[in-house]
Amino acid sequence: MSEKNDYIIAFAGNPNCGKSTLFNALTGARQQIGNWPGVTVEKIEGRFTHNNKKFNLVDLPGIYSLTPNSEDERVSRDYVLSGKADLVVNIIDSSNLARNLYLTAQLIEMKVPLVIVLNMMDLAEGSGVRIDMDHLSAHLKAPVIGISAVNQKDIGVFKDFLEEYTEKKIIPGAGLKYPNEIEDLVASLITRIEGKASELGINPRWMALRLIEEDPWITEEIIGGGLIRSEDLTSELDVIKNILAETPDMIIADYVYGAVNGIYREVTHRVKKVKPVSDRIDAFAMNTILGIPVFFAVMMLVFFVTIEVGNIFVDLFDNLAGIVFVDGFRALLSSVNAPGWLTFFAADGIGAGIQMVVSFIPFVFFMFLMLSLLEDSGYMARAAFVMDRFMGKLGLPGKAFVPMIVGFGCTVPAILATRTLDNRRDRMMTIFMVPMMSCGARLPVYALFAAAFFPSRTGLVVFSLYMTGILVAVLSGLLVKKTLYHGEPSHLIMELPRYHVPRAKHILLHTWARVKDFIKRAGQVIIIAVFILSIFSSISMDGKFNPENGTDSILAALGRILTPVFIPIGIAADNWPATVGLFTGIFAKESIIGTLSAVYSQIDGGKASGSGLHALRAHFTPAAAYSYLLFVLLYMPCLAAIAASIREVNVKFGLVQALYLTLVAWIVSTLFYQIAEGRNPLYIGMALGLTAVVISAFKITGHVFARSRR
Amino acid sequence: MSLSELKPGNTAIVETILGGRHLRQKLVNFGMIPGTEIHVVRANRLGPMVLIVQGAQIMLGAGMTKRINVRKK
16 A cells, blocks of 8 residues: 555556656656566566655556557556556657547546646647647546656656646546447446446446457456356347447447547647658668668668677776676685685686676677667667568568567577567467577677687678578578478567657666666576586596696586587587587577687697687687687577577477577588588588488478377 | 558558457557548558558558458548
8 A cells, every 4th residue: 555655656658659758757767677477578667756755657568458468458457457556647649649549548448547648749749730738638537738758847847747646536537438239238237247346446337348348357257256147248249249230349449439539630730731751761761672771781780880889898898897806806815815726716717707797798788779779769660561571481470570680689588579479380480580690699709709810801700690690590480481380470560650869868778777687697697607617627537626727627528529529610629629618608608708718728828828819810710710600600599598498488399499500500510611611521411411301300390290280 | 342452542441350359459459440541651562561540650461451351432
């Protein structure tokens, strides 16, 4: 229960209505991002104080309606109905009033304390529409305020407004009238369900209407509770269907839209006709032919900014973290005369792990920043449009493209992002392809190798790797479509948001939240991996502790055993550290670099002092280096990603995916290296043979699936 | 006629929607219900369409546009 000076306010509104901007303007950085219990939908909470009263804000997911067809809608509806909020704030995009009012109408029917905020008033006026707010307020019988979130003065007024109505708790008086047949049934149903409604704390009229719409949850409550017999309800609904010649849910929607459009016409005045700038940009961005090069140009820009700008900060972060966590730990422990092994594990184990996490923050930051920019500017939806035809060829909806893009940042959230897809088949196919989208953690590996071997063409080398990943993903998608999942994809339906200048504050907050989450999740795994690695690398096969002699360690032994498998991809027989790197890469891809530089500096001793680049050049030829990068690009994703895949689909799927990726990586790298440099027909033959085996395995599985389905 | 047959610049009224409750509800969310006026902004063979519905631009995939019957204005 909230006390007198402690209130809960819920923000509800359509996607792209400027809800988050307002939320940020009110709460600043005092935000918490988590998940709604039981689902992956993001839960954002924040608070602010005004006139010595505390206001706790809950930002509900952006939704178009409260008919629970998706997790977003279910979460929002349940929260509004729960009565936890002292005030529900419906935020409306003024420049898109008609469509936004549909949700408003649904909120009004719920009979909860509600206020309406016309946001982006500046935009509406720019597009030539003037809204009469008093008139709107009179129609809806609810308080209405108009603001634009960019205006600081409006925020103060908005706070006063929120304070006033959290205390007044005005329940909108407006009510919609439906056709007589429906109204009669509503009246008759109310008498029967009133008790249940007050028990659930829900408005009985709203409940009766949902019952008529055949809403699954309400129907279950009433029928399951034995209040009305299922046959009775069905026959009563059939009467309506026969008279009105349409399903009740469509009739109700029709009336709501009718009312909404009526209000819209009355409260708006078109001042002038303006062709939105968006339309002019879209003439290029969504053009049948031009749209594709525009898309690739935008993608290239994203990667070049991430790599080039990220690179500027990587060394700085790396050096600073090294000084603090590695040298600092060592100095601290030495000063208290700690035993040598303890100092080693603390500094070179945990300290080095922290250093690694810190050093890749710039890359991750810029990648997430660019992704947020794409989302916030409105281009992401255009990308989905441009890609829909192309994705359709793979048997995937254009929307599946978004997890793929997120996959360029990190595979783990990308796998979680597939929850936005509607059917299981689409989700499984997308999850299968996502790891081939080169994640941010692989980027430092490319960057280092490219700097060592192709210093004048760093960007090009990295870009070619990303493109290879996409190509292999496309081929894999076709393979899976042709053999395993024949069905039809779910279809594209989404709003095309207007372009707008990205909001710096919103983007930075969002990026920071994502980076923080990434550091927290990936950080633990990396620190543990580096720590375990330091044990493996400092303890020899006979159990002795010797951090100086890496060549006798357990890890070295493991690397030596496995290296012959990797000779075809261009790893020299004596280059076992490269194999060890691949092994530690399973914990976290970026730890490959840490492993390589640590082991090389141990085996090369003092003689190869200086930068790690020299060490790399001594152990790889340029062709072998590129081949190694191809392997790193494609082989099994990190443990966190495999875990996500297992959690989202099942254990078998996760393991098969890891095996498939590793085999494909081996095939691609072997073919590249043998054609470029090795010229060994036996290895080429082995790679081609393995390709045939993989394809046959998919075909056979497909047949088994098809038979078991029959 | 089917919505998918319309060309950019065409205006039409939605007549019927063929499809299950789930599909219809999603269209309802965007204001696509029988009787609604729609305007085609962008359309090409095979690809998705961009429509103006209830004053907002909506993208609809090819599989969906085939299932919506309209009356051309």
